[in-house]
Amino acid sequence: MEILKVSSTSKPKSVAGALAAVIREEGRAELQGVGAGAINQAVKAIAIVRGFIAPNGIDLVAIPAFSEIEIDGQERTAIKFIVEPR
Numbered sequence: 001m002e003i004l005k006v007s008s009t010s011k012p013k014s015v016a017g018a019l020a021a022v023i024r025e026e027g028r029a030e031l032q033g034v035g036a037g038a039i040n041q042a043v044k045a046i047a048i049v050r051g052f053i054a055p056n057g058i059d060l061v062a063i064p065a066f067s068e069i070e071i072d073g074q075e076r077t078a079i080k081f082i083v084e085p086r
Contacts, residue, residue: 008037
């Protein structure tokens with residue numbers, strides 16, 4: 001499954017476009033972010049991509065979870081969203 005990393009400076013519409021492409025190609029995707037700003041942008045992107053995909057008759061759901069990742073040798077807690085059709 002493709003992992004899309006989101007930062008606080010990511011543009012939600014761009015992330016939504018990438019997310020739509022991955023979902024159309026692979027059927028599901030994962031968004032991952034660390035920090036409040038990154039999660040805010042990820043949630044906005046999920047809301048936008050639902051509008052992109054809905055005309056095709058696909059209803060998307062997002063399943064949130066915690067994930068442990070390593071950044072610069074330090075272990076950090078990220079929030080991930082599995083985005084897939086209902």
